[in-house]
Amino acid sequence: MNTMLAGRLHLGSLTFAVEEVPVPVPGPGEVLLEVKAAGVCLSDVHLIDGTLTPFRPDDAVTGSGALTLGHEVAGVVHTLGPDLVGSWAPGTRVVLQAGQSCGRCEACLRGFLCHRAMTRGVDYDGGWAQYVIAREDTLIRIPDNLPFEQAAIIPDAVSxxxxxxxxxxxxxxxxxxxxxxxxxxxxxxxxxxxxxxxxxxxxxxxxxxxxxxxxxxxxxxxxxxxxxxxxxxxxxxxxxxxxxxxxxxxxxxxxxxxxxxxxxxxxxxxxxxxxxxxxxxxxxxxxxxxxxxxxxHFGGEAHGVDRLVGLASAGRLDLAPSVTARIPLAEAADAVAQLEKKIGDPIRIVLVP
Structure with a gap:
C-alpha cells in the first residue's frame, strides 16, 4: 500500500481530477484513517470554480499547489502515529471534525474558540481519498448502528x-x-x-x-x-x-x-x-x-458533532433520507457536476472509496 486515489484540486489552474498519490504517513498525535464515506458539499463546488479559496493553507498545500478536497469524512482508524494520548486502535469507527484549531493562538492557549482554525479539505488535505491523516483531537467515535455515509455528513451538513x-x-x-x-x-x-x-x-x-x-x-x-x-x-x-x-x-x-x-x-x-x-x-x-x-455563522463546534452523533444513533434524527446518492470516489467529478447542476435534486451526495 504505497499509493492511493485522491480527488485533487490544483489551485493555480483550478483543475480537478482523481489522481494516484502517495499514502500519507501519520506523525505525532495523528492517525491514518481508511475512508469509508465522504460527503460532497457546495463549498467543494465553489473551491473548484474559484469563488472560494483556502483561508489559511498549510505548508503542504502551499508547497504542492494542490489540495485533496472533502471535509465530511467517516471511516476506520488504520494506522496509529506516535505519541497518541487517547486509546485508539485499528478498526475503530470514527467521524472527523470538519476542521481543527491551530493550537497556538492566544485564544487556543486560553481555552477559547480558536481565532485561526483551519478547515479540512480547504486549508489542508481532506477526505476525498482512500486514506487521510487526522489529528487525534478531531476523531469522534461512532457506534456500530450509525452507517458511515450518514455519519460522514454530520460534521458540516448537519452540525x-x-x-x-x-x-x-x-x-x-x-x-x-x-x-x-x-x-x-x-x-x-x-x-x-x-x-x-x-x-x-x-x-x-x-x-x-x-x-x-x-x-x-x-x-x-x-x-x-x-x-x-x-x-x-x-x-x-x-x-x-x-x-x-x-x-x-x-x-x-x-x-x-x-x-x-x-x-x-x-x-x-x-x-x-x-x-x-x-x-x-x-x-x-x-x-x-x-x-x-x-x-x-461558520461551520459547527466539536460538541455539536458529538451531540448529533448521539441523536442520530438514538433514532431521534434519521439521516438516511439525506443521502441522495452514493458514488465511487473515482467518479468524484461526476458527483461535483450532479451537485452543481442539481441533478436529481440532491441533499447530500456521498463518495465511497
Whole structure:
C-alpha cells in the first residue's frame, strides 16, 4: 500500500481530477484513517470554480499547489502515529471534525474558540481519498448502528445548521424561524428547528421540489420567494409578528434583503450561507428601530458533532433520507457536476472509496 486515489484540486489552474498519490504517513498525535464515506458539499463546488479559496493553507498545500478536497469524512482508524494520548486502535469507527484549531493562538492557549482554525479539505488535505491523516483531537467515535455515509455528513451538513440555530441564532422553543435554501444545510436546519420546538418553521426556496422536501422534513409552511404575496404569507404564518430568527443557508444577497424585510421586532438574521457579496441594509433606520441584528455563522463546534452523533444513533434524527446518492470516489467529478447542476435534486451526495 504505497499509493492511493485522491480527488485533487490544483489551485493555480483550478483543475480537478482523481489522481494516484502517495499514502500519507501519520506523525505525532495523528492517525491514518481508511475512508469509508465522504460527503460532497457546495463549498467543494465553489473551491473548484474559484469563488472560494483556502483561508489559511498549510505548508503542504502551499508547497504542492494542490489540495485533496472533502471535509465530511467517516471511516476506520488504520494506522496509529506516535505519541497518541487517547486509546485508539485499528478498526475503530470514527467521524472527523470538519476542521481543527491551530493550537497556538492566544485564544487556543486560553481555552477559547480558536481565532485561526483551519478547515479540512480547504486549508489542508481532506477526505476525498482512500486514506487521510487526522489529528487525534478531531476523531469522534461512532457506534456500530450509525452507517458511515450518514455519519460522514454530520460534521458540516448537519452540525453547521445545528450551530447556526442553537448557538449563533440562540433559537428557543416557540419562536418563529425562516429558513432560506432547502439544500444540504437548510434541509437539516428544518429538522433541527423541529427538534428544538420552534413554531412556525417557514421554509423558503424557489424550487418546487425543494419546497416539497421542506414540508416532508417538517416545515409548517414552504414559500416561493418570488411569489407576489410572499410578505403577506410570512405575516399570516407568524400572526402578524414577523420572524424571530431568519437563516440564510443559500448565500445570495437577495435572500438577505428579503429575510431582513420580514424580521419582527428584535428579529435576528443569521448568515450561514457563504458569499463574497456585501451585506446591505436598505432601511437602516427601521432596522435599528426594530432592534434587529445580523450575525455571522461558520461551520459547527466539536460538541455539536458529538451531540448529533448521539441523536442520530438514538433514532431521534434519521439521516438516511439525506443521502441522495452514493458514488465511487473515482467518479468524484461526476458527483461535483450532479451537485452543481442539481441533478436529481440532491441533499447530500456521498463518495465511497
Amino acid at each position: 453547521t445548521p445545528y450551530g447556526a440555530l442553537v448557538e449563533t441564532g440562540q433559537v428557543r422553543p416557540g419562536q418563529s424561524v425562516g429558513i432560506w435554501g432547502v439544500g444540504g444545510l437548510g434541509a437539516h436546519g428544518i429538522r433541527i428547528a423541529r427538534l428544538i420546538g420552534t413554531a412556525p418553521v417557514i421554509a423558503v426556496d424557489p424550487l418546487p421540489a425543494a419546497r416539497e422536501r421542506a414540508l416532508a422534513f417538517g416545515a409548517d409552511v414552504a414559500l416561493d420567494p418570488v411569489a407576489p404575496d410572499f410578505a403577506e404569507a410570512v405575516n399570516a404564518a407568524t400572526g402578524g409578528q414577523g420572524l424571530d430568527v431568519a437563516f440564510d443557508f443559500a448565500g445570495f444577497p437577495a435572500v438577505r434583503d428579503q429575510a431582513i424585510s420580514v424580521l419582527g421586532f428584535g428579529g435576528v438574521l443569521v448568515l450561514a450561507g457563504l458569499t463574497p457579496a456585501p451585506v446591505t441594509i436598505a432601511d437602516s433606520i427601521g432596522f435599528s428601530a426594530r432592534r434587529n441584528q445580523i450575525r455571522g
